[in-house]
Amino acid sequence: MTETRTASSPQVAPMAGSSGLVLEEAHKFRVHTRAYNDRAVFDAEMRNIFDRVWIFVGHTSEIPNPGDYKTSYIGMQPVIVVRADNGDVNVLVNRCVHRGAVVCRELRGNAQQFECPYHGWVYQNDGKLVAIPHAKEAGGYSEHFDKPAGLYKVPKVDMFRGLIFACMDPNVVPLDEFLGRAKLLLERRFNLSPSGEIVFRSRPFVSRYKGNWKFQAENIVDDYHFVFTHTAFIDLQAKYGDATGNFGLHPGGSASEMRKSRYRGNVWGVDQGHGILDAPALSPESFLNGRFGDYYKAIQDKVGAEEFKWVVGRGIGCIFPNLGIIHQQIRTWRPIAPDLTEVTIYPFELKGAPGEFNQGMLHAQERFYAPSGHGAPDDVEMFASNQHGLEGHAVDWLLLERGVDTDEKQPNGDYRGQPSSEACQRSYWRQWNRLMTKSAGA
Numbered sequence: 546m547t548e549t550r551t552a553s554s555p556q557v558a559p560m561a562g563s564s565g566l567v568l569e570e571a572h573k574f575r576v577h578t579r580a581y582n583d584r585a586v587f588d589a590e591m592r593n594i595f596d597r598v599w600i601f602v603g604h605t606s607e608i609p610n611p612g613d614y615k616t617s618y619i620g621m622q623p624v625i626v627v628r629a630d631n632g633d634v635n636v637l638v639n640r641c642v643h644r645g646a647v648v649c650r651e652l653r654g655n656a657q658q659f660e661c662p663y664h665g666w667v668y669q670n671d672g673k674l675v676a677i678p679h680a681k682e683a684g685g686y687s688e689h690f691d692k693p694a695g696l697y698k699v700p701k702v703d704m705f706r707g708l709i710f711a712c713m714d715p716n717v718v719p720l721d722e723f724l725g726r727a728k729l730l731l732e733r734r735f736n737l738s739p740s741g742e743i744v745f746r747s748r749p750f751v752s753r754y755k756g757n758w759k760f761q762a763e764n765i766v767d768d769y770h771f772v773f774t775h776t777a778f779i780d781l782q783a784k785y786g787d788a789t790g791n792f793g794l795h796p797g798g799s800a801s802e803m804r805k806s807r808y809r810g811n812v813w814g815v816d817q818g819h820g821i822l823d824a825p826a827l828s829p830e831s832f833l834n835g836r837f838g839d840y841y842k843a844i845q846d847k848v849g850a851e852e853f854k855w856v857v858g859r860g861i862g863c864i865f866p867n868l869g870i871i872h873q874q875i876r877t878w879r880p881i882a883p884d885l886t887e888v889t890i891y892p893f894e895l896k897g898a899p900g901e902f903n904q905g906m907l908h909a910q911e912r913f914y915a916p917s918g919h920g921a922p923d924d925v926e927m928f929a930s931n932q933h934g935l936e937g938h939a940v941d942w943l944l945l946e947r948g949v950d951t952d953e954k955q956p957n958g959d960y961r962g963q964p965s966s967e968a969c970q971r972s973y974w975r976q977w978n979r980l981m982t983k984s985a986g987a
């Protein structure tokens with residue numbers, strides 16, 4: 546039953562010990578509408594979430610050589626991710642120290658220097674300010690000018706299996722600790738490569754939706770919606786089967802068969818805010834006896850028969866706050882406004898896999914997730930619909946209570962849920978609440 550504004554809802558103003566926007570008590574877990582559509586909450590998220598936790602900014606394969614760079618974001622903050630001459634990866638705030646223009650406006654490239662397009666100030670690719678045009682001419686800078694050192698360098702940069710993360714907070718916990726149980730998920734996905742490495746080779750799919758950025762975080766680990774939101778896809782699968790063979794992310798069959806295949810395995814709500822859905826393959830031998838059997842056998846020899854079931858099984862995760870992994874895809878979503886989000890999908894390749902194998906995986910991605918694919922547009926429509934539904938004022942709270950009484954809390958703070966539980970979403974919101982509560986000065 547939903548509550549109205551006049552029911553016994555808690556106060557929404559920030560309270561000691563809670564942001565006031567997440568309600569957790571016996572048998573209940575609710576999130577307030579303002580968490581999705583309030584501009585003040587959105588602004589607080591940029592400072593208290595995006596400035597304080599590790600944020601994914603790219604993959605090492607995107608910038609293999611000295612001078613290679615890509616542009617990215619930490620929340621609303623544009624950044625440049627650049628490989629220095631000594632091989633280090635630096636993340637620089639992409640904002641000119643003169644008057645704030647975005648210095649680098651390309652998506653990617655190779656450069657020794659970046660020149661600001663506004664008044665021509667020049668920075669080395671490690672961020673150092675090396676030239677101010679016409680510095681002494683016609684009333685330029687005097688000897689008292691306190692010349693800035695250069696572009697602001699994001700204080701913390703670290704990597705996990707090629708994924709580059711950056712953090713604006715120098716006192717953030719180590720990346721390994723932050724990732725927690727999500728490390729195992731990433732390792733399993735990447736261990737489908739003989740060397741355990743992935744490569745971003747194809748250009749990403751980029752799209753925007755008119756909805757809050759956290760709808761994407763909730764949805765990526767939501768098995769509950771699948772057979773309702775994606776009915777057109779299910780009809781196609783039932784009629785024509787899974788045309789992608791072992792590359793298929795969704796086995797063919799009826800809606801009830803699909804539901805059964807999804808409502809199994811592990812659901813983890815990780816203490817650091819991550820969510821994980823993983824399950825061993827239903828039929829590992831189908832991989833060993835299929836078209837790329839020799840390839841899969843070599844992977845099985847490397848990881849062992851038990852682990853192989855998981856490497857070729859289901860593996861989906863949301864890494865707090867805006868990174869997702871779905872089988873052969875890394876996804877990130879960028880907040881632009883409370884009701885506008887940009888999603889970037891990187892289908893990845895497995896280093897050392899045959900070309901046809903990687904090609905098959907890419908086609909399986911396109912089939913469901915491309916802008917004209919059979920699945921992803923349905924989700925985007927739901928996000929916009931969510932946002933539209935929240936525009937009214939009659940009801941304050943959203944329910945995230947599915948499975949709340951069967952979640953098992955672990956000693957490390959993780960929650961293990963039953964299949965179809967909203968345990969992932971609850972752990973996400975708990976972490977959100979912890980960070981936002983500090984913002985309220987509680």
Ligand code: FES
Pocket residue numbers: 641642643644645646661662663664665666
């Ligand atoms: S804003 Fe960059 S040179 Fe003026």
Ligand SMILES: [Fe+2]
Pocket residue numbers: 764770771774775920924
């Ligand atoms: Fe979906």
